[in-house]
Amino acid sequence: MNDPLAELLSSRVRAAVLTRFVADPAAASLTELARALDLSISSVQHECYKLERLGVLTGRREGGSRRYYLSRDSPLVEPLTALVRASRDSTVLLGEALRTVAGIERALLVPPAAEGVTYLVLIGEVALDELDGVAERTAALLTLPLDRLALAFYRPDDWRARIAEGHPLVQRLLAAPHVVLVGDDEP
Numbered sequence: 001m002n003d004p005l006a007e008l009l010s011s012r013v014r015a016a017v018l019t020r021f022v023a024d025p026a027a028a029s030l031t032e033l034a035r036a037l038d039l040s041i042s043s044v045q046h047e048c049y050k051l052e053r054l055g056v057l058t059g060r061r062e063g064g065s066r067r068y069y070l071s072r073d074s075p076l077v078e079p080l081t082a083l084v085r086a087s088r089d090s091t092v093l094l095g096e097a098l099r100t101v102a103g104i105e106r107a108l109l110v111p112p113a114a115e116g117v118t119y120l121v122l123i124g125e126v127a128l129d130e131l132d133g134v135a136e137r138t139a140a141l142l143t144l145p146l147d148r149l150a151l152a153f154y155r156p157d158d159w160r161a162r163i164a165e166g167h168p169l170v171q172r173l174l175a176a177p178h179v180v181l182v183g184d185d186e187p
Helices: 002-009 012-023 029-035 041-053 077-087 088-099 128-142 158-164 168-174
Strands: 059-064 063-070 104-110 118-124 149-154 179-184
Touching: 002 088, 002 149, 012 029, 012 041, 012 063, 012 088, 012 179, 029 041, 029 063, 041 059, 041 063, 088 104, 088 128, 088 149, 118 128, 128 149, 149 158, 149 168, 158 168
Parallel strands: 118 149
Antiparallel strands: 059 063, 104 118, 104 179
16 A cells, blocks of 8 residues: 655655745746756656656646646645755755756845845846745745845956945845855855
8 A cells, every 4th residue: 555655754865855846836847847956857757757756746738848846736746845844944945946046156145234224136047027036935935024035146357346346235135144045146
């Protein structure tokens, strides 16, 4: 007889797939998941099939690929989401979510200072229409009200120019304690 709990909790790859979908609930193909998780497609495929069989993921054929997303109808998704959030640091989840946004080269999180605002600094070539979604997802993952999150977005050349000219906000952001979510800690 099958034991769904044992199946859900017995694989690191399965945990990585679940973490990705909690961090970023957007549908993803096996190729996208494998690339984002730095795993083989066959490993990801095996786990996605198992999670689909358990009702946690739903797969849908789109063109030449099969895309997966969390099955919101499953009674397991809400408690699994809570378990993933409780067992993963929110900055880890946020890093996972930001790695799925095309064009982000670096992302820094600057915790609130005296004014009580958390800064999310994005550096890259990100489509401007994606920034609102990034801010909303960030606020949700950090359980912050959206008005307590400030998004600072720079294209790479602008970022380097602002550093070179000693721009006060950029200098303050770099000098403050921060967490590197994507990329490295080089200015």
